[in-house]
Amino acid sequence: MKSDYPLPPGLMKRENFVSAWPGRIQRLDTVSSTQEEAKRLAENGAPEGTAVMAEEQTGGRGRMGRKWHSPRGKGIWMSLVLRPELPLSLTPQLTLLAGVAVCTAIRTVTGVPAGIKWPNDLLAGGRKICGILLESSFREGGLHYCIAGIGIAVNLTEEDYPDELKTVGTSLLIEGGGIPVDRMRLAAAVLTELEYLYTLYIAHGFQPIKVLWESMSVTLGRQVSVNSSRGRTEAVAVGLDEGGGLMLRSSSTGEITSVLSGEIELI
Known part of the structure; x- marks a missing residue:
């Protein structure tokens, strides 16, 4: 996958990146929340990069406990285990990193001009197309693991949204002119971008992520x-x-x- 990154010179290029994550993906049918499933796996020692994906969530949630609409077979409902060695104060940067990864994957795979709204939403056509939820667990005074939850409205139609979400939510199908999106191809692209950017972040700190985030933001200047x-x-x-x-x-x-x-x- 090729991406046009406005990165500073001297950093590892996307085409030279070699994955080190185990590629361990648990695919489920119906779950209450992929976040809870990923937390269970993390508590049982699942390695960094382990992902949980579901066809449907019955109790999906976003920030501040808000319910996340996750209809069957229509979106990417996914959570990822991360184990960074970071102080608590820096964990919000991972939310921004995930936003850049998802935005890049969406633009590359679908051509939909998604943009990032601080701190954790992606918009297309002025409406929400993706939400990101980062939750952390601590043990013995340090960060034990983080769970990055990602919900992307992929092939939802206007009729799939309840009345209260019709004016605020949209999908890649709607914004792409009615062309269905291959969910597995997009999910694979998201995971690849996440690992690449995460590797850059661990090696070089927040600056590369900051540059990318600002270039994709729909918040700045507003x-x-x-x-x-x-x-x-x-x-x-x-x-x-x-x-x-x-x-x-x-x-x-x-x-x-x-x-x-x-x-x-x-x-």
Whole structure:
């Protein structure tokens, strides 16, 4: 798979990358949540790179406990075991990394011009096409493992969405003009991109991911409304800081601050 990366010179090229993950994928029919299945495998010692995929989730969830719509045979509902040696403060960077990987795979495989909305959504045509959920487990004071959950609306039609999601959700089928997408080909591309970018991240830190994320963002340069622990504010999103926080320029004072977590709405 070929990707046009705006990466700094001197880094390993995509075509020279050799996979080291075990390629262990557990394919299931109906589950409550691939996140829970991946957690169970991780607790039992599953190696990094182990993935769980399901045809259908009955209890899929997104950030902040929101329900994730996961109809049978229509999407990619997947969770991946990661075991990085990172401090807790850096784990949000993995969410941004996963966003870049999925966005790249979607663009490459389908041609749909997806973009990343901070911190964990992908949009196409202004509507949500993918959500990413990263959950971490700690043991003896350190990071034990992370589970990266990825939900991509692949071949859903307008009729597959409940009324409350019709105006906010879309799919690759809809955005691609009604052309069905090979889910297994896309899932394989996502896993390959994830491992490649994860390898870059472990070797070179956050900077390569930051460059890629900013190039694919639909958030930067936009006026946004931010709900965070400090309340609700309006500002212009101007970039990512070195930790992965969203840098915001105040609409009233011009002051630049960063938020590491929260919800934003594009204005």
